[in-house]
Amino acid sequence: MNESTSVLFDQPGPRGRRRIRMFNAVASLLLVALAVFVILRLHNPPDGENQLSWELWKPALDREAWTDFYLPGLWMTVKAAVVAVVGSIVFGIVFGIGRLVPNMLVRAVSAVIVEFFRAVPELLLMVFFWRWFAFAGLSSPSYWAVVGGLVLYNGSVIAELVRSGVGNLPHGQREAALALGLSPMQSLMTVEVPQALIAMLPATITQLVVVLKDTALGSIIMYTDLLQESRRLGAMYFNILQTLVVAGIIYFVLDWLLSRLAERMPALMKGRTYGNTVTEPTAPIAIMDATNANQIADAQEGERPYGGADRQFPDHYHGSNATTDHWQHAHYSHGHDRNHPVSHPQHPFPKLPIDRRETGKGSDGSPDDSAGAV
Amino acid sequence: MEAFLDLFREYDIPGAFWVNIQLTFWGAVISLLLGVILVMMRICPVSSLRGFATAYVEFFKNMPLTIIMVFMVLGMFGQLKLSFSDDFDINFFWLAVTGLALYTASFVCESLRSGINTVPMGQAEACRALGLSFWQSASQVILPQAFRGSVAPMGNTLIALIKNSTVAAAASVTTETSSVMSDMIEFHASQILQIFFIFALGYVILIIPIGLLTTYLSNRLAVRR
Numbered sequence: 001m002n003e004s005t006s007v008l009f010d011q012p013g014p015r016g017r018r019r020i021r022m023f024n025a026v027a028s029l030l031l032v033a034l035a036v037f038v039i040l041r042l043h044n045p046p047d048g049e050n051q052l053s054w055e056l057w058k059p060a061l062d063r064e065a066w067t068d069f070y071l072p073g074l075w076m077t078v079k080a081a082v083v084a085v086v087g088s089i090v091f092g093i094v095f096g097i098g099r100l101v102p103n104m105l106v107r108a109v110s111a112v113i114v115e116f117f118r119a120v121p122e123l124l125l126m127v128f129f130w131r132w133f134a135f136a137g138l139s140s141p142s143y144w145a146v147v148g149g150l151v152l153y154n155g156s157v158i159a160e161l162v163r164s165g166v167g168n169l170p171h172g173q174r175e176a177a178l179a180l181g182l183s184p185m186q187s188l189m190t191v192e193v194p195q196a197l198i199a200m201l202p203a204t205i206t207q208l209v210v211v212l213k214d215t216a217l218g219s220i221i222m223y224t225d226l227l228q229e230s231r232r233l234g235a236m237y238f239n240i241l242q243t244l245v246v247a248g249i250i251y252f253v254l255d256w257l258l259s260r261l262a263e264r265m266p267a268l269m270k271g272r273t274y275g276n277t278v279t280e281p282t283a284p285i286a287i288m289d290a291t292n293a294n295q296i297a298d299a300q301e302g303e304r305p306y307g308g309a310d311r312q313f314p315d316h317y318h319g320s321n322a323t324t325d326h327w328q329h330a331h332y333s334h335g336h337d338r339n340h341p342v343s344h345p346q347h348p349f350p351k352l353p354i355d356r357r358e359t360g361k362g363s364d365g366s367p368d369d370s371a372g373a374v
Numbered sequence: 375m376e377a378f379l380d381l382f383r384e385y386d387i388p389g390a391f392w393v394n395i396q397l398t399f400w401g402a403v404i405s406l407l408l409g410v411i412l413v414m415m416r417i418c419p420v421s422s423l424r425g426f427a428t429a430y431v432e433f434f435k436n437m438p439l440t441i442i443m444v445f446m447v448l449g450m451f452g453q454l455k456l457s458f459s460d461d462f463d464i465n466f467f468w469l470a471v472t473g474l475a476l477y478t479a480s481f482v483c484e485s486l487r488s489g490i491n492t493v494p495m496g497q498a499e500a501c502r503a504l505g506l507s508f509w510q511s512a513s514q515v516i517l518p519q520a521f522r523g524s525v526a527p528m529g530n531t532l533i534a535l536i537k538n539s540t541v542a543a544a545a546s547v548t549t550e551t552s553s554v555m556s557d558m559i560e561f562h563a564s565q566i567l568q569i570f571f572i573f574a575l576g577y578v579i580l581i582i583p584i585g586l587l588t589t590y591l592s593n594r595l596a597v598r599r
Contacts, residue, residue: 012419023420031426045454119581120574121537123552128570131559135566209436216438220544220552227441234448241449248441255436281484282530285537287585290526290592295492 051241060242065233069243073229074250080143080215080225084150085208091151092158097193099163102184110159117156118285123217125149130221146218146225154211160284161203165196168276168294199275202265206279209258216251226250378568381558390554391576397471397539397550402532404475409482416487419508427483434480439473443544446473463549470542474535481531489524490516492597522595529588533581551576 012020042051049056059065098110117125126149133141169192177187219228230247234240266277278293278300381387415427434442446469450456458468493516501511540552547553555573559566 016419020419020421024422027420027422027426031422041454045456048453048455051453115582116574116578119578121540121552121577123540123543124555124570124573124577127552127556128559128566131556131563132566135563213436213438216440217541219440219444220541227438227444231444231448239453241445241453244441244445244449248437248445251438251441252433252436256432259432259436280527280530281488282481282527282534284530285533285581285585286526286529286588287582288589290529290585290589292488292492292523292526292592292596295523295596296488299492299494 056237056239056242059237060233060239060246065243065246069229069233070226070246070250073224073226073247076143076223076229077212077215077218077225080146080150080218080223081208081212084147084154084211084215087147087151088153088155088158088207088211089204091155092162093197094159095155096159096162097188099159100166100188100193114156114159115287117152118160119287120153122149122153122214123220125152126217126221142218142221142223145221146215146223149217150211150214153214154207157207157210157283157285158200158204160289161200161207162193162196164284164289164291165200165275166192167289168199169195170274173274195273195275198269198273199277201269202262202277203279205258205262205265207283209255209262210283212255212258213251377565381562381565381569381572385554385558387554387572387576390549390551391580393467393547393550394536394539394542395580397467397474397542397547398532398536400471401474401478401535401539404471405478405482405535408475408479409486412479412483413486413490416483417490417512431480431483434477435484437477439477439538439541440544442473442477443470443541446470447545463547466546467542470545470547473545474538474542478531478535478538481534482528485524485527485531486520488527489520489522492523493519519597522597525592525595526588529584529592533584533588536580536584537577 039052044050095110095114098106099114101107126145129145129148130142133144138144166188173191173195174187177191178184182190215225216227218225219231222228224232226247227244230243231240234243262279266279269277276293276297278296280291280293284291412427412430415423416431418424447466451465451469457465459465497515497519498511501515506514540550542550543553543556551573555569558569562569
């Protein structure tokens with residue numbers, strides 16, 4: 001994880017080492033001063049009581065606190081998170097494939113659904129479901145509202161991961177499948193989507209961290225999750241700060257473990273797919289999936305999957321990057337073949353059955369541009 | 375139709391969105407500043423700063439925003455008596471902005487770092503071969519390319535910030551959209567769908583242009599290699 005940042009500075013010489021030591025000492029002093037300031041503030045807040053006293057920490061940490069508040073709260077959190085994860089993976093795969101199938105109506109409907117739920121804040125969805133389920137007389141409306149909100153938003157994000165996973169596959173995969181006589185649908189289901197699913201696994205696990213974090217939104221709609229329970233406990237003993245710290249640590253440990261897993265995944269998945277296993281620091285929420293994952297993958301000298309040829313990632317996304325129809329218009333950044341018809345967008349393409357759209361935009365610029373400005 | 379228009383007369387819906395836009399604006403400004411400082415600390419040779427920045431980012435990246443918001447009001451203000459103003463509304467607004475900015479800063483830092491990852495190692499190696507110092511190679515070669523590569527994740531972070539501004543409800547900001555929507559539904563249960571779509575469409579209208587701009591700019595600015 002650090003190799004790309006550490007190349008910025010070489011093994012320093014004696015003078016460099018001295019300078020770094022000096023800066024290090026100053027910086028450490030500043031950080032210690034910051035810590036002391038925080039502790040002093042905790043110890044003696046203006047006209048408040050000492051927040052470090054055991055009287056306040058004891059009720060936040062003793063047995064009853066765990067058995068009556070944190071553990072039941074954690075169970076509710078996990079219950080919502082697990083159901084939401086399963087739901088959003090199903091939702092994501094269904095609508096992700098829905099956005100790629102040859103049928104235009106299915107594509108359009110899936111696109112509207114996915115784009116809508118990616119744009120609406122989860123909290124609005126949860127509040128809406130909560131009120132709606134409560135009026136409808138459903139039992140435990142806040143639980144289903146939390147699950148519903150999480151599934152619709154995270155499912156849409158996973159749908160986009162499936163779609164951009166397919167779009168980021170080298171187009172040779174589809175070309176080869178079609179050349180072997182598979183139909184576009186067969187190529188999609190048997191060649192492209194399976195590889196995309198493996199490629200998107202790391203990003204999906206990152207999304208699980210988001211699901212777990214966002215269950216805490218449930219406390220706003222009165223769902224008795226870990227956050228809500230710790231607030232209740234804190235309200236009893238007037239030590240909300242302390243109980244929130246304990247709850248925060250529990251959330252942090254769970255999320256941190258999942259994050260570590262997500263960080264290890266790309267290396268494991270790399271050899272098993274021609275897709276791009278790089279994860280983004282942020283979920284793909286912008287319409288048309290702006291991403292720099294391909295540029296990162298390009299910058300890293302990765303292994304070749306299956307011991308095959310160098311990977312080629314498209315260096316330009318054509319609007320919503322990943323309708324499979326666009327495969328003829330991909331620009332490759334390296335391994336570029338100047339003689340291939342793809343490099344010459346004016347070239348009249350042979351009309352293929354899957355290329356339903358008229359030449360349309362055709363290209364994004366001159367042949368030089370598509371040559372990747374070598 | 376008349377009932378629908380009454381909703382607009384009774385509640386200040388554009389005003390609610392305006393609160394969210396203000397939260398987003400201040401959150402974006404402060405988190406951008408913090409994020410740039412953090413990423414500089416994260417790539418610098420001084421190990422204590424690097425450690426601090428890594429710890430900060432890991433902490434806020436793995437912490438639910440809701441708990442940060444609740445902590446801001448009940449912990450920071452309630453028990454540590456940290457307040458921005460005597461006026462409760464203004465105080466809660468700025469506590470919410472602080473929570474949002476602290477949280478988002480870690481994602482800004484990660485976005486910029488992912489931008490740095492788009493610069494091939496060869497660039498840094500070439501800098502070293504030319505004898506450039508850390509600051510020279512960072513400011514002249516690496517960061518200018520990294521900023522161009524980080525447009526896409528930064529756009530996604532901004533969109534996430536807009537959506538997250540609704541979580542200010544957890545910090546007792548009652549004039550923002552999710553609280554207003556909750557109130558409206560409570561008193562106009564029969565119009566629940568209309569009310570939801572008013573707010574949902576508001577966000578779609580806010581977010582889609584930013585998404586389009588992000589995609590356009592990141593295509594436009596990407597360094598072709």
